[in-house]
Amino acid sequence: MKLMTYNVQSGRDAWGQLRLDGCCEVIKRLEPDILGLNELRLGCADSGRVDQPAYIAAKTGLEHRFARAIPMAEGEYGIGLFSRFPIKDFKVFPVAEVPLGEREPGYYEPRVIYRGVVCTPAGEMAVYGTHFGLTRPERVNAVRLLTELLDAEKLRHVFMGDLNMTPYDPLIEQIGTRLKTTHAAVPVLTCHTLKLDVTIDYIFVSEGIKASTALAHYSVASDHLPVTCDISF
Numbered sequence: 001m002k003l004m005t006y007n008v009q010s011g012r013d014a015w016g017q018l019r020l021d022g023c024c025e026v027i028k029r030l031e032p033d034i035l036g037l038n039e040l041r042l043g044c045a046d047s048g049r050v051d052q053p054a055y056i057a058a059k060t061g062l063e064h065r066f067a068r069a070i071p072m073a074e075g076e077y078g079i080g081l082f083s084r085f086p087i088k089d090f091k092v093f094p095v096a097e098v099p100l101g102e103r104e105p106g107y108y109e110p111r112v113i114y115r116g117v118v119c120t121p122a123g124e125m126a127v128y129g130t131h132f133g134l135t136r137p138e139r140v141n142a143v144r145l146l147t148e149l150l151d152a153e154k155l156r157h158v159f160m161g162d163l164n165m166t167p168y169d170p171l172i173e174q175i176g177t178r179l180k181t182t183h184a185a186v187p188v189l190t191c192h193t194l195k196l197d198v199t200i201d202y203i204f205v206s207e208g209i210k211a212s213t214a215l216a217h218y219s220v221a222s223d224h225l226p227v228t229c230d231i232s233f
Contacts, residue, residue, distance in 0.1 A: 001120060001231050003203050003211075004032035005160035007131070007191070007224035010041045010077075011052055014193040014220040018047060022221030024059040027082075030217060030228055034118055035062065035082040036129035038162045038224075042066060043075035053080045065090040067114040067129075079131050079161070081116045090116040095130075095145050098137040106135040113146055117155065122233045125209075126157035132164045139164065143171045150178045153206070156233065160203040162191075162224065167199055179204035182214040182229045190216050191224045201227045209233060 006027070011020030027035065037056070041047045057064040062082040069078040081087060095111040113130040128149065132142045146159070159179055165172050167187045182203045190201040201224055205211045210232050216225040 001033040002031065002228055003034050003158060003160060003231055004030060004226055004228045005036045005038075005129070005162070005201050005203055006226040007038040007162045007201065007222060008040065009222040009224065010039050010044075010047055011050075012222070014223055019221065020050065020052060020055060021059070022219075024056055026217070026219045026221050026226055027056065027060045030226060032082075032228060033084045033120075034127060034158070036127070036160045037080045037082065038131040039077075040066065040080050041072065041075060041077050042068075044073035044077065045075065046073045049075065057082060063087055065114070065116055067092040067112050069112045069131075070110050078112065079114065079129055081114060081127060081129055083116075083118050083127075085121070086119040087116045088119060090114065093145060093149065095133075095138070096141045098135070098141060102137060104135050104137060108133065108135060108138060111138060111142055113142065113149065115149060124155055126153055126155040128157060128159040130161040130163070132162065134164055139171055143174055146175065147178060156208045157206045158204065158209065158231070162201050164200050172202075175204060179206055180209075180211065182211045184213050188214070188216040188227075189225075190227055193220055193223050193225065196225075201225070203227060203229050205231060
């Protein structure tokens, strides 16, 4: 099976032009079995009021679930799980917001983590996805929630998303105490497309799952590159 995580920048390409079909073409070309997408808009006035999760699902033939994070531009903004296999037990968990008095300078918005159970031909697997915040206090809260969810998980599981952290961040290392990373010793750069200066998109797997090294695939359909890896049980 192929996993893929991809921040589609609300359907805007590397130059900021609205071109959702470009992301759809990337997904069809890479043929993921299980896909986590970041920065999706549903019915927003500034993106043509398109239900982007449903549009991508129709174009790629994947089942999908949408995890709303915030209202935006008269619509909704969030992340999504897409799969060639049936999805069940989909739940969305809000990350605790940082109190105003504890905030560092920076942009803040509510974040979520989703958990979906995918019924693969080899058995059920839990899939976690997220898009972490831009500031460290937000990410500390997000990792705290994530580790609580992972510690309670009974199924084989994977975790993927745009974490807004470099591979050497202690919070990434904290996730690595519970899951196996799929990035190489020298991780591939995943963002920003026109200059590729940072690695912030990841795929992790639990014990009981064998995974190949994650690969980033160059495309200008977004400001992030899609990242894939192959897994087996």
